[in-house]
Amino acid sequence: MTLMESEAIVLRTYPLREADLLVTLFTRAEGKVRGVARSAKKSKRRFGGALEPMTYVRAFYDVRERQELARLDACEVLESPLANEVSYARAVALAHLAELLDELLPDHEANDAIFRLTLSVLHALTGSDVWMPVTYFDLWLTRLVGFLPELTGCIVCGRSLNDSRAYFHALADGLMCPEDKRLASSEISSESRALAALMFRAPVDSFAGEPWPKAQGADLRKFVIQALQRNIEKKLVTAGMLEKGGF
């Protein structure tokens, strides 16, 4: 039995038996870890608000050999999403981060770049303006897990898309030129492609403060969500919630 201590972000909890919770953590030390928080459902005293999704905590847990589930001993809150007002938009955006991390991170594999990305996006996600942080997170996470297709050339003929219109399709693993686009493709604007290039060069807080309507980068978000869903072969619940949220 090894006692572990690590910074972590709580991704999800599920009720387990009468009184326990099954908790999925994204730990800084060893990536995604699943553990049992004993009595967490009945008695809130030990964990308080620490197990709310997207809470940044210091987690103390035991890992036992040949056992899939760790035992979560304690969680100290470092930063809680409840410290700021939780609007509907913000709740969906927070859940979106949690769902993406839960679906995309492998078990027991540390990833400091994704951990730092998540913390910085959480800091940008304290109000109800969700579209900038969500766009930034979707784009970067897709790249960091290796599912982001090339954005500069046509995947069919290989020619540069720099001065050309570009199209994407749920079943195509990249962008296409006007000649090679499939039936029922969507267009991604050159502004959105430039935006992606800009986001890869600058930290999330450099985009803060500017007004960011839902329409800005909507094609880019749709493109990366399609890339993610194609790779994990399932629909992301919160992607649909974001689109029809009306905020």
Add this chain to the structure above:
Amino acid sequence: MSKFAEPMSRLIDELKKLPGVGSKSAQRLAFYILRASDEDAEALAAAVRDVKASLRLCSVCNNITDVDPCVYCTSATRNQRLVCVVEEPTNIAAIDKTKHFNGVYHVLHGSISPLHGVGPEQLRIANLITRVDAGNVDEVIIATNPTVEGEATATYLSQQLKRVGVKVTRIAMGIPVGSDIEYTDEITMLKAMEGRREL
């Protein structure tokens, strides 16, 4: 091939679907029912049938009831202009046992839960707006859980209700009575500070 006769394994399978009942408990319950008197077994079966046949949701507040409107919504001694909003019907008992709340209720049957695909449109909000819109309510107290989902629900509701023009309040969050400030986590303490009152 099952080790029990078909009716017995069918009963065990049905009992296993109940929350908190595993295979062993289901077998124990099934054998208890088998050994019970005919009257007891019949009373259990009838109770299960009746609960489904006679219970429905109150058309005013969505509480589970056998008469519509429910006993709260027709009570002459309760303040019908003070409405407490809760997530689940079971929350009503927790508030009512204080005996200090004399208003009525509104049950949402859930909270905004994006990870489960539950948005405001899946909650029973419409008849609350109707109640308030009709001018029948002075104050709405939002008593959803102090979680991210409960807070999102409260924020959404308060925006919708303030548009209609009614006083909206949120129950206080903070340190449990009888506990020690030293062992309070930072987020609970923050909420307790936010919800402080003048003495």
